[in-house]
Amino acid sequence: MSSSFAGSNASHDRFVAVDTETTGISPDRDVVIEIGVVVFSRDGIAERYTQTVNPGRKLPLEIVRLTGITDDELATSPSIEDVRSPVRQLLGTLPVVAHNVDFDVRMLEKSGIPIPNRKLDTFRLATLLLPNLPGYSLGAVATALGVEDALAHRALPDAERTANIFIELLALMDQFDERTLGQAAGFAQQAGWPEASLFRAAADRMLSGPLFGSQDGTRALLPEIRFMAPREIPKPLQRTGSQSTLNIDGMLSLLSPGGPLSHVLEQFESRPTQVRMAGAVGRALNDEHELLVEAGTGTGKSLAYLLPAALFAIDRGERVAITTNTLALQDQLYRKDLPDLRAALHEHGMREDLRVAVMKGRTNYLCLRRWFDHLNDPIEDPADASLRAKILLWLPHTETGDKAELRLNRDEERHWRNFASEKGRCSSKRCPYARNGQCFLYRARANAANAHVVIANHSLVLSNSAQGFVLPQFERLIVDEAHHLEEEATSQFTWSVDRGEIEEPIKLLVTTDSPTVGGLFNVAATFFLRAGDLTAAKEASEASRLAAEAAGTSNAISAIAGELMTRLGALLPPSRGGRQSWSDQLRLTDAVKYRGQWAELALLWGKLDRDLIAILDSGRWFLKILDGMSLPEDETNPTSAMRDELTVDMQTALEPLTAIRSQLLSAFGVDDGRSVFWVERSVAQGNISINGAPLDVSDLLRTEVFNDLRTCVLTSATLTIDGSFTYISERLGLGDALQLALGSPFDHEKSTLVYIPDDMPDPKNASFQEAVNRALIDLLRATQGRALVLFTSHAALRTTLGAIKEPLARHNISVLGQSVDGSFRQLTDRLRTNPGTALLGTSSYWEGVDVVGDALSLVVIVKLPFPVPSEPVFEARCELSQDPFNELSVPKAVLKFKQGFGRLIRSDQDRGVCVVLDSRVISRRYGQSFLHSLPPSQVVVRSSYDLAQTAGQWLNREYVDTHDYALVGDDQW
Numbered sequence: 001m002s003s004s005f006a007g008s009n010a011s012h013d014r015f016v017a018v019d020t021e022t023t024g025i026s027p028d029r030d031v032v033i034e035i036g037v038v039v040f041s042r043d044g045i046a047e048r049y050t051q052t053v054n055p056g057r058k059l060p061l062e063i064v065r066l067t068g069i070t071d072d073e074l075a076t077s078p079s080i081e082d083v084r085s086p087v088r089q090l091l092g093t094l095p096v097v098a099h100n101v102d103f104d105v106r107m108l109e110k111s112g113i114p115i116p117n118r119k120l121d122t123f124r125l126a127t128l129l130l131p132n133l134p135g136y137s138l139g140a141v142a143t144a145l146g147v148e149d150a151l152a153h154r155a156l157p158d159a160e161r162t163a164n165i166f167i168e169l170l171a172l173m174d175q176f177d178e179r180t181l182g183q184a185a186g187f188a189q190q191a192g193w194p195e196a197s198l199f200r201a202a203a204d205r206m207l208s209g210p211l212f213g214s215q216d217g218t219r220a221l222l223p224e225i226r227f228m229a230p231r232e233i234p235k236p237l238q239r240t241g242s243q244s245t246l247n248i249d250g251m252l253s254l255l256s257p258g259g260p261l262s263h264v265l266e267q268f269e270s271r272p273t274q275v276r277m278a279g280a281v282g283r284a285l286n287d288e289h290e291l292l293v294e295a296g297t298g299t300g301k302s303l304a305y306l307l308p309a310a311l312f313a314i315d316r317g318e319r320v321a322i323t324t325n326t327l328a329l330q331d332q333l334y335r336k337d338l339p340d341l342r343a344a345l346h347e348h349g350m351r352e353d354l355r356v357a358v359m360k361g362r363t364n365y366l367c368l369r370r371w372f373d374h375l376n377d378p379i380e381d382p383a384d385a386s387l388r389a390k391i392l393l394w395l396p397h398t399e400t401g402d403k404a405e406l407r408l409n410r411d412e413e414r415h416w417r418n419f420a421s422e423k424g425r426c427s428s429k430r431c432p433y434a435r436n437g438q439c440f441l442y443r444a445r446a447n448a449a450n451a452h453v454v455i456a457n458h459s460l461v462l463s464n465s466a467q468g469f470v471l472p473q474f475e476r477l478i479v480d481e482a483h484h485l486e487e488e489a490t491s492q493f494t495w496s497v498d499r500g501e502i503e504e505p506i507k508l509l510v511t512t513d514s515p516t517v518g519g520l521f522n523v524a525a526t527f528f529l530r531a532g533d534l535t536a537a538k539e540a541s542e543a544s545r546l547a548a549e550a551a552g553t554s555n556a557i558s559a560i561a562g563e564l565m566t567r568l569g570a571l572l573p574p575s576r577g578g579r580q581s582w583s584d585q586l587r588l589t590d591a592v593k594y595r596g597q598w599a600e601l602a603l604l605w606g607k608l609d610r611d612l613i614a615i616l617d618s619g620r621w622f623l624k625i626l627d628g629m630s631l632p633e634d635e636t637n638p639t640s641a642m643r644d645e646l647t648v649d650m651q652t653a654l655e656p657l658t659a660i661r662s663q664l665l666s667a668f669g670v671d672d673g674r675s676v677f678w679v680e681r682s683v684a685q686g687n688i689s690i691n692g693a694p695l696d697v698s699d700l701l702r703t704e705v706f707n708d709l710r711t712c713v714l715t716s717a718t719l720t721i722d723g724s725f726t727y728i729s730e731r732l733g734l735g736d737a738l739q740l741a742l743g744s745p746f747d748h749e750k751s752t753l754v755y756i757p758d759d760m761p762d763p764k765n766a767s768f769q770e771a772v773n774r775a776l777i778d779l780l781r782a783t784q785g786r787a788l789v790l791f792t793s794h795a796a797l798r799t800t801l802g803a804i805k806e807p808l809a810r811h812n813i814s815v816l817g818q819s820v821d822g823s824f825r826q827l828t829d830r831l832r833t834n835p836g837t838a839l840l841g842t843s844s845y846w847e848g849v850d851v852v853g854d855a856l857s858l859v860v861i862v863k864l865p866f867p868v869p870s871e872p873v874f875e876a877r878c879e880l881s882q883d884p885f886n887e888l889s890v891p892k893a894v895l896k897f898k899q900g901f902g903r904l905i906r907s908d909q910d911r912g913v914c915v916v917l918d919s920r921v922i923s924r925r926y927g928q929s930f931l932h933s934l935p936p937s938q939v940v941v942r943s944s945y946d947l948a949q950t951a952g953q954w955l956n957r958e959y960v961d962t963h964d965y966a967l968v969g970d971d972q973w
Contacts, residue, residue, distance in 0.1 A: 016094040017163040027106040036155030040163040050156035052077040062814040129172045131394045132405035190385035231437035234450035240317040245286040260347040273742040277304035288710040290737035294719040296744030313452035321474040325481035357451035362421040365441040366401040368433040383411030401440025458488040475710040482714035489697040498689035508653040510550040521547035533629045560608045569688035588677040605668040619654040676876035698733030718898040722932045727891040752937040753954045757944035760919045773803040782948035785813045787838040787858035852906040859904040865896040913951045
C-alpha cells in the first residue's frame with residue numbers, strides 16, 4: 001500500500017502516526033504482533049493501514065488479555081518479512097509520530113524496518129504542554145484533550161488516537177507567542193529533542209503577540225513585568241476568642257444514619273469504631289492530650305479525625321495541621337475527604353467555609369527571582385535545557401509554582417534547585433515578587449496561614465525549623481500513617497557528606513566557575529572598594545588578600561576531600577553493583593577505628609578541618625565588614641541592596657559549610673553514643689559518602705515537634721504489637737499518651753481464612769524456594785489468580801516469577817512482577833480489572849495496594865518481613881538492646897506483617913484467604929506475636945498439599961472441614 005503523501009515533509013504539514021502491539025515491553029526480547037499506520041495532517045486523517053504479524057511464538061497470556069489478539073488469529077497472519085515493504089512505503093520521509101516513540105521505533109527497526117525519519121513524541125509534548133496531569137498514558141492524554149475514545153491496545157485505533165492527540169497538541173502550541181515559542185525551541189534543541197522543529201515552525205507562523213493568553217492587555221507584557229503586578233494575599237486565620245469545648249455529642253450526631261454526611265457520601269454507613277475514634281479525637285482537642293489510635297481497616301479514620309478537627313478549628317480560629325507519609329493519602333484528604341466534609345458542614349448549617357491548604361517544603365516551589373535572573377544563563381547539559389523548556393511553558397498556567405505539577409526525571413530534578421526557593425535566599429524585603437504577592441512560596445505560606453486545616457507530610461513537619469519555619473504556627477497536630485514516623489524522623493535527622501557536598505558551598509565563595517563570577521569573596525572585596533563606605537574601603541586590600549588566600553585553600557580542600565573519600569571507600573568491600581547491597585555500607589565502629597588505616601584518615605580529616613576553619617573564619621570576617629557598613633536602610637538604594645544581597649548569599653553558603661564541618665567532626669571525633677556513623681558507596685554513581693544518624697529519635701521528636709503542641713493525635717491501622725502500644729509509644733517518646741485500639745469493623749471471622757502450611761521448609765533451607773514455587777502454582781490455579789504475593793526481596797520475587805509464570809499461563813492465569821511488567825499504578829490497575837491475575841510485589845506493595853472485591857481474594861506472605869539486620873542504623877540500635885530480636889526485629893516485622901494482611905479485606909463484602917508460607921510463624925515462639933496481632937480470623941494449620949483445595953473451597957463458600965480451625969487473636973491460639 002502506498003501513500004499519496006509519502007516524501008513530503010518540508011513544512012511539517014504532513015505526518016505519519018505509528019503504533020505497535022508486541023509480545024512484551026522489552027525491545028531486546030519481544031517482537032511485533034500488530035502494526036498500525038496513519039498518514040495525517042492538521043486537517044485530519046488521510047490514510048490508514050493495519051496488519052497483524054505472525055511472531056512465530058506463543059503469545060503471553062497477559063498480552064492476549066490486554067489486546068484481545070489470539071494465537072489462532074496470528075497463525076494465519078503474514079510474517080514480518082511480508083509487512084516491511086508496505087509499512088516502509090507508507091512512512092516515506094514523513095515525520096514519524098508516536099506515543100513513547102522510541103519504543104515503537106526500536107520494535108520496528110528490530111523487525112527490519114529502518115526509520116531514519118524525524119521522530120516526534122506525543123508523550124514528551126504532552127508533558128510540556130499539559131503539565132499537572134496525574135498520568136501521561138495514551139488514554140490519559142486523550143481524555144485530557146477530549147480526543148474520542150477508541151479500542152485501546154490495538155495498533156490502528158491507538159495510531160489514530162495518537163494522530164488526533166498530536167493535532168490537539170499543535171493547537172495548544174499555537175496559543176503561545178512567538179517569543180516564548182522561540183525560547184522553547186532553543187531549549188528543546190539544546191536538550192536534543194526533535195520536537196524543537198515544531199516549536200520553531202509555530203514561532204515562524206506567528207507574529208509577535210500576547211504572551212499569557214489573557215484578554216486584558218497584560219498578555220503582551222514580558223513575564224517579568226506581569227509578575228510585578230500586585231496580587232492580593234489572603235489574611236491569616238484569626239482566633240475567634242471562643243474558649244468553648246467541642247460539643248462531642250453534637251459532633252457525633254453528624255456521623256449518625258440520616259445525618260448530613262449520609263447525604264454527601266455515597267454508601268455512607270454509621271460505624272461504631274469511627275464514632276468512638278471521632279469522640280476520642282474531639283476529647284483530645286478539648287483536653288489538650290496526646291493520643292495514640294490504632295484504627296483497623298474499614299474504620300474510616302480519615303473522617304473520624306477530620307470532622308472534630310474542622311469543627312474545632314472553625315469554632316476557635318485555631319489551625320489544625322495534619323501530616324501524612326504518602327502523597328496518595330494527602331491527595332485523598334485534599335481532593336475527596338475534605339471537600340465532602342465541607343459540603344456536609346454546609347448542609348448542617350455551618351456558615352463559615354472550611355478553608356484547607358496543602359503545604360510543602362520550600363524547595364518544591366519555583367523562585368521567580370532566581371528563574372528570571374538565570375533563565376538565560378549558559379546551559380549546563382541537556383537535562384538543564386529540558387527543565388528550562390518545561391518551566392517556560394508551564395509558568396503561564398501554574399497557580400502554585402509547585403514542581404509536582406511538572407513531570408521531571410532525576411537529572412532534571414538535580415537542576416531544579418537552581419531555580420527553587422531556598423532558605424536564606426528568600427526575603428520579602430528585597431524580592432519584588434514577594435512584595436507584590438506573586439512569590440509562589442509566600443503565597444503558599446499565606447494560604448496555609450489563612451486555612452483552618454493545613455495538610456503536610458511527615459518530612460516537612462519534622463524539618464520545619466530547619467527549613468526556616470515554612471509552616472505557619474500550629475498547636476494542634478494529627479499524624480496519620482504514624483507507624484512511619486520513627487523511620488521518617490530518622491531519615492530527616494540523618495546527614496550525608498560526599499566530596500561534592502563539601503565543594504559546592506566553597507565554590508560559591510571563592511572559585512571562578514560559580515554563578516557569582518569570581519566568587520563571593522572577590523565580589524565583596526571589589527564592593528568594599530567601590531561602595532563609598534570609608535570603613536569598608538580601608539579593608540578592601542585585606543579582603544583581596546583573604547579572597548586570594550581562600551582560592552588556594554579551596555583547591556587544597558578539594559584535593560584533601562577527594563583523597564579522604566577515596567580512602568574511606570577503600571574500607572568497603574568491592575561493589576556488587578545492581579541494587580543497593582549492604583556490602584556497600586560500613587559502620588564506623590570502634591573496631592574499624594582501631595585499624596591502622598583509621599589513624600591516617602584521622603590525619604587527613606585534621607588537615608581538611610583546618611582548611612575548612614580558615615574558609616569559615618574568612619567568611620565571618622566578610623560578614624562582619626558588611627554588617628558594619630554605614631549605608632542607608634533603603635531597599636531602593638542600589639548600594640544597600642547589593643550589601644544585603646551579598647550578606648544573604650554569603651550566609652547561604654557559610655551555613656551548610658558550618659553544618660558539614662560539625663557533622664564530620666562528630667564522625668571523626670569522640671563518639672558520644674547518641675549517633676551512628678557509616679561509610680557508603682552509592683549504586684548510581686559510585687560516590688563515597690560519610691553518613692550519620694541518631695540512635696534514638698524520641699528526644700528529637702519531643703524537642704522538635706511534641707513540646708510545641710497542645711494536642712497531638714497519632715493514628716494508623718498498625719500501631720499495636722499483640723494488642724499493646726508499648727513498642728510504638730517507647731520508640732516515639734509518647735509513654736504518657738492516651739491509647740485507643742479499635743479493631744476493624746469487618747467480620748474477619750466470617751470473611752477471612754488464614755492458612756499456614758505446616759510442612760514448608762525453613763526459609764533458610766535451600767529447598768524453600770522450590771516449595772514456594774510448587775505451592776503457588778497449585779494455589780493460584782485453585783483461586784484463578786486474584787492474588788497479591790508479597791516478598792521481602794526483589795531477588796526472590798524474580799526467581800519465583802521466572803518459575804511460575806509459564807506454568808500458570810497454560811491455565812489462563814497471568815502473573816505480573818513488580819519492576820518487570822509495569823509501574824505500580826499499571827500493575828494494580830491490571831490486578832483490579834483483569835480477572836485471573838496474580839501480582840508479585842515487595843516493599844510498597846505491602847501497604848499501597850487497595851483493591852476492593854473479588855479481584856483480590858488471596859494474599860500470600862512468602863516470608864515474615866524482618867528488617868535487614870546489617871543495615872547500619874538498625875544494627876547500631878540493636879546493640880543498645882538486651883534482647884534486640886524480640887524488642888526491635890519482631891515488632892518491626894509484625895507491623896509490616898499487619899500491613900500486608902490488611903491488603904486482603906477492604907470492604908464488608910470481601911472474602912479472602914491469607915496464606916503464610918513461612919513456617920516460623922508456628923514453629924517459633926515469636927510467631928504468636930504475628931498471629932495475635934491480626935483481627936480475629938479463622939486459621940488452619942495443615943499440609944501444603946491441602947492448601948489449594950481448602951483455599952478454593954473457602955472462596956467458593958463450599959463446605960470446609962473446620963476441625964483444625966482456631967481463632968487468630970484470642971487466647972485459644
